[in-house]
Amino acid sequence: MLGIKNKKNLILYIISIAVIPLIIFLDLLTKSIAEKKLIPGFTVINGVFDLRYSENTGGGLSIFPGKITFFVIVTAISLLIFTYFFIKLRNDRFLGYFSIALIIGGAIGNFYDRIVFKYVRDFIDFRPINFANFNIADMALTIGCCLLIIYLLFLSEDFAVFGKKSKENKKSVATENTENNNLID
Numbered sequence: 001m002l003g004i005k006n007k008k009n010l011i012l013y014i015i016s017i018a019v020i021p022l023i024i025f026l027d028l029l030t031k032s033i034a035e036k037k038l039i040p041g042f043t044v045i046n047g048v049f050d051l052r053y054s055e056n057t058g059g060g061l062s063i064f065p066g067k068i069t070f071f072v073i074v075t076a077i078s079l080l081i082f083t084y085f086f087i088k089l090r091n092d093r094f095l096g097y098f099s100i101a102l103i104i105g106g107a108i109g110n111f112y113d114r115i116v117f118k119y120v121r122d123f124i125d126f127r128p129i130n131f132a133n134f135n136i137a138d139m140a141l142t143i144g145c146c147l148l149i150i151y152l153l154f155l156s157e158d159f160a161v162f163g164k165k166s167k168e169n170k171k172s173v174a175t176e177n178t179e180n181n182n183l184i185d
Contacts, residue, residue, distance in 0.1 A: 013097055016098045016100075017095035019098065019102060020104050021105070022129055027106070027109030029141070031109075031121040031123070031135055034053045035121055039130070040052070041123075041136070047128075049125070051124065052125045052133060053121070053123045055120070055122070056121075056132070056133070057119045058071075060132075062132045068114050070157060072115065073112070075114065077179040082103050085100055086100045086104065093156075095150070095155060096155070099145075099150075099151055102140045103148065104143060106136075106137040106149060110137045111121075113150075114128065119138075120135070122135050123168075
């Protein structure tokens with residue numbers, strides 16, 4: 001079922017699973033501290049980095065404010081899909097498991113806030129990019145998505161565009177085309 005071929009990869013898989021509760025714990029802990037201690041907030045590095053508590057009733061980047069039910073439904077469906085992929089991943093590459101674990105952990109952290117508070121607690125304000133405030137769960141989601149894209153493009157046996165498998169597929173397609181052309185001649 002898991003496609004794990006040896007003990008080392010099983011350990012890496014277990015580490016990936018452990019990332020999920022770790023992200024959730026760190027996210028909820030830091031949000032709780034921020035909620036109690038960061039009103040009104042303070043500057044860490046002037047013009048660069050502030051810690052300011054805010055409540056986001058929308059999605060990432062504060063889009064669609066007030067649409068909590070929509071985001072609860074989308075998150076629940078996404079969690080089911082990513083959990084399925086985590087379980088069904090057909091190879092033993094750590095990056096695939098780890099990236100999905102980051103996504104699941106981050107999604108659960110914000111999902112919890114939406115269910116319990118009807119908003120997501122944010123507190124990290126990175127000033128140079130004039131971005132919406134964010135939190136640990138948002139960072140886990142973003143890093144997880146970036147790593148998943150790298151995994152899919154370069155390492156996945158099924159989807160790699162630029163990886164080893166991709167080159168092998170291109171060679172087999174070229175060989176097939178040569179054989180088909182020979183049949184036509």
